[in-house]
Amino acid sequence: EVDSCFRGITYEIIGETQEQPYIQIGKMKMSIEEAEKIWSSPLTSVFPTKTYAEKINIDVDCKKASENKRVYSAKNKIAQPTVFLPIFPGTNGEYEAEKAFKNAGGKVETMIFKNRNARDIEASMEQIATSIRNAQILMLPGGMSTGDEPGGSAKFIVNIFKNSIVADAVMELLQNRDGLILGLGNGFQALMKLGLIPCGEIKTLQENSATITQNSLGRYVSTMAATKVISNCSPWLAGTQIGDTHIVPISTGEGRVIATQEQVQDWFANGQIVTQYVDFQAKPTMELPYNPTGSYYAIEGLTSPDGRVFGKIGHSERIGRDISKNIPGKKDQKIFESGIQYFK
Template identity: 50%
Template structure:
């Protein structure tokens, strides 16, 4: 895959308009859009997901994003702050940018009340997505988390619906591979131990753990499978 990193410049109205024009043009010629994590935009306010979501509610970018997904056969990925952006846009869980309601699923502060940085075990629950075509249900990957607002919240009825539609992508699990509410395995206390979810058609994927933090020399002293095949799966979709 050829990646093109776009820096959003917003120190002046002119810079912001220029950034919007650049993103709009690149959306029209791209196949994948990824919203990054890693304390992008300084993680303020309330996590940079709020800023990214506000930006993409711009009519030009909203139209470009919908076209990418449903006219250009594209995919969207969000990790950590990027997951927050997808939730706040309404792209998750529904698959389209929409106005949020009071009962919309959300990501909020960890119950411990502070930032968490550690490894977690995440289990693939559903492969109903191009992003997981190279993975198998039941596989467990050991992935780093680093966030202060990573607790996924949804109503019992919504969780049941996600389960029926195959939208629960990954869960935090214990050493036996069982979804857990134990803080040792589900540190932020996400409801139903949910770590990642898809849109109904699987084109949009949001997850909290940093699957992009992998590669030669990374986490060499950590046992388990470290590289979840998200990126290889996404690229293969277009081959």
């Protein structure tokens, strides 16, 4: 087989693959686990790869979520729903998000938020409100809005959406027009800090409100992680089945969902926790590297009570035929197709 593949090319065989998890060179034999430990240990004090995993019982009975399965369909049907995608200073996921929605059959309107002076800011907020009122879907893409400053992620976006004209447009979309909202990465952070997730409305957070904060490693993480669908009680997850496992890109410095046990129990009961980080046995875990952010209860994706507002840390828009082709696993969660299909 090798001869046929490299016919006419000068080559030399330097090794062979095998099923056993070890590397052998001559008489030297080393397990993959040992080799990885030796390779990563010199810089662990600077770039830690392990952290203390909090002992939290995260076993979930998915029966409740499956019993709550609903058929989602908008009252007002539209042949080509409009997706509004605002671009803030520091946003960097707009191209992939726009492409994903267009490939799914949606019409995408983008708008760059201008902040050179007070007049620009006021005009941009008015334009955001108008665009939301003309759209069926609001999408907040990933990035680092204003460099995650001051003192935390998504604060700039949150302040914009708390402005009364923008907030009124958002609530009108949800309450009167069966609209949908999606936030990925930085967008999910904004939805949590606005209260749209998990509450379904813009509200002032309390001291004990759930939030998204710095990763347990204390640094930015870029990796691929396995997540499992444990509830599809959302229009955004209509194309999935409970138990489906996907490999998704994680790219964040602040992706750790934290909440009280009582809050999480309510979310589980309502089917609002929709995706969790899982290990090789598809079991939810707090352990690194499977749970790369250290998110409580292995939460990766969360919705509003009615499922129409959906946020997740993983960048499900970053998929394609030749993207991460060396990493096995199912990557397309059909999120964008499901959002568009909801209106048809």
